[in-house]
Amino acid sequence: MIALKPMVAVLSAMLREHEALLDAAKRKKTALIGNDNAGLNGIVKQEVEHLHRIEKLEGERQGMSKLLAARLGLPVPELTVTKMSAIAGTPEEREEILRLSNALTAVIGELKERNELNKQLIEQSLDFVRGSIELLTESPQVPTYGDTGDTHAAYGNKRTSFFDSKA
Secondary structure: OEOOHHHHHHHHHHHHHHHHHHHHHHHHHHHHHOOOHHHHHHHHHHHHHHHHHHHHHHHHHHHHHHHHHHHHOOOHHHOOHHHHHHOEOOHHHHHHHHHHHHHHHHHHHHHHHHHHHHHHHHHHHHHHHHHHHHHHHOOOOOEEEOOOOOEEEEEEEOOOOOOOOOO
16 A cells, blocks of 8 residues: 555646636636637636646656556556555545546546637637638729720729738
8 A cells, every 4th residue: 555645636736727727718718709808818828827837737747657656566657547546545545536537537628628619719700800801901893894895903903902911
């Protein structure tokens, strides 16, 4: 039996950071729908902070996993949550490891769904902006009649628009 308190502490911290990231993703959806650019910038900054902390915690978790695997004489990929729970020092640690693993898996799954939805919202916004820019930068082809009765562009073959799109 091995005490897994440090691993439990790291997994708990990872769960808290992922839950905060999920909360930020929910707020991001609201900011995207409401076109709140200032709010969106603040949320993105918070997300970056959470991601840095998650990256640091993941490094700690990997280091602990290597040490634990070496103690057990296992290759690191074979050290699963099930094996960790089996070697836990107490039944409470065993339950906590399993609970944290399940909760982390659920939060990460929901976070992926939220991020996909936010990605779609951003793509729709970009499509709208691109369409608006195209409407403003393209000139309509207005036919005119020459002395022979043929049609040609009103301004020759020059393109006109509201904005200089080559700026």
